[in-house]
Amino acid sequence: MQSVKHVKEMVRKALLIVLVLLCGTLPALSEEKALRQFVDSLNQSLDRLESVQKERELMLTDLKTMRLNASSPSDRIAIGEKIGRAYLSSNLDSAVLYMRLAHSDANSAGLNNESLRMRMQLYSLLPSIGIAKEAVDKFTSIDYETLDPSLRRSYWLSATELYNSLQIPYPPGLYKDVYMKLTKQALDSLINYYPPESAIASYLAAHRHLFDNEENLAVANFAEVLPRLEGHRELRDVAMRHICDYYVDKPQHRQAYLTTLMRRALNNLNEGIVRPATLATIGEELINEGYGTIGRRCIRLALETADLSYTSPYTTFDRAHYAHFVTNEALTLRRATWLWIILLVIAVGAFVFITHRLRSKLKAAEARTDTLKAEYDSWMQNSLRTNQNLISLAFMSMEQNKDFSVHVMRKLKAGQVKDLFVDVESGKYIQQQKEKYFAEFDATFLSTFPNFIENLNKLIIPGKEITAPSAESLSPELRIAAFMKLGISDSARLSEALGLSINTIYTYRNRLRSRLADKDNFEENLLKMR
Secondary structure: OHHHHHHHHHHHHHHHHHHHHHOOOOOHHHHHHHHHHHHHHHHHHHHHHHHHHHHHHHHHHHHHHHHHHOOOHHHHHHHHHHHHHHHOOOOHHHHHHHHHHHHHHHHHOOOHHHHHHHHHHHHHHHHHHOOOHHHHHHHHOOOHHHOOHHHHHHHHHHHHHHHHHHHOOOOOOHHHHHHHHHHHHHHHHHHHHOOOOOHHHHHHHHHHHHHOOOHHHHHHHHHHHHHHHOOOHHHHHHHHHHHHHHHOOOHHHHHHHHHHHHHHHHHHHOOOOOOHHHHHHHHHHHHHOOOHHHHHHHHHHHHHOOOOOOOOOOOOOOHHHHHHHHHHHHHHHHHHHHHHHHHHHHHHHHHHHHHHHHHHHHHHOOOOOHHHHHHHHHHHHHHHHHHHHHHHHHHHHHHHHHHHHHHHHHHHHOOOHHHHHHHHHHOHHHHHHHHHHHHHHHHHHHHHOOOHHHHHHHOEOOOOOOOOOEOOEOOHHHHHHHHHHOOOOOHHHHHHHHOOOHHHHHHHHHHHHOOEOOOOOHHHHHHHOO
16 A cells, blocks of 8 residues: 555656646747736736835734734734734834734733744744844744644744754855754654645645755646645745746746746735845846846836845845846936937037127127117127026036936946935935036126126115125025026026025015015116126
């Protein structure tokens, strides 16, 4: 009887291996169609990601409220544990926090079994946050023989997670062998608590094959159980990760690799979870397959997202390697920006040339009438000043664009994408550029109209004159008057140009108007000033 069962098991293993070897052998046309469908699904998931993440946050907020309002300690503990488990895939620190709260609630209620169960779960998480020795010492201090039978499955589950986490970072050698042996022992004990035909039992069996270096059988078991893990997103993710690792260096099964990789991303994105390493890998593969736009979109999201999950110590990826995909796109954008700047300079040059031609024609008519000459002189002076300001600020704009491009390139080449994102998001860099812009504007305006403040004070009631902060800078109030001198008097445009709210513009204008001797003709008198 035993030999018959052994033969059946051998046949089953052989069939599973054949299934793995045959996987991914669809015709080329079907492969392209399937990939296109996955790309469309990925695009839709990325479009929905923000709303799904908000829904996830709302769900967690509701759970937190339910935990605070729970009437019984058992409900409070169960909800706290559920929140902790939900955070495992997005924020390990929050997961540990809520596990500890559940443990504290169990202690306060005198529920010793629940307290011990939560403690074991916490020990299994500690290696992921860098606390290894304390986790092992505390866990091994638990006397298994005295455990309540209801806690023994939890004991072996925690032991499996603990020892597996400990062995991952070690290279082949003594320590890895010790923790691998402990992991296999815990796994052998854990699997006895699940029915042999259950999905979890098959999932654990696949891991057992993996630890025994039976990679073909492990992947075959993972592939077989995958459809039955629909209600276990994290287990599906781990299973698909092992399948991808198996197929990644097998060109003949590239379709199976890409399909599993895409399914893995969708498995997480549809729950509002972003795994940077997975998305970066998908992005590069899609670019290689000719889907550059969505490939770079995945890479950008991967570079912008920090992995705070329980997998973060073991799934880091080379951000510098992927940054060049975004850098190339930035280079194209920079070239387009420079093209627009060149066109702007040409337009300014054309404007200056046309103005020069008009000036020549006006000079030819200067002798005709003194009135025409006076009007011409006034118009030319204003036009010349405006041109000087325009050209100066155009060059300033080009310099700022150049500085920004250099800043972006430096950060990207240094792999400091996160720092670059912080610079842009905080607005600090933009604020610095605004300050440079206004310093240049003030200096240019005052050099063009050196007597501006003196002449402006002639329009003001004695004793209420305005003074400038320095010889080469203007206060916001004076800057508003300067823009009005240049013919820009609309409050909305002033608000946009100065980066101030419309209410602030109104306040400054009213304050200025209150000092005037002739309030009704102020703008006309301002434009007449030399």
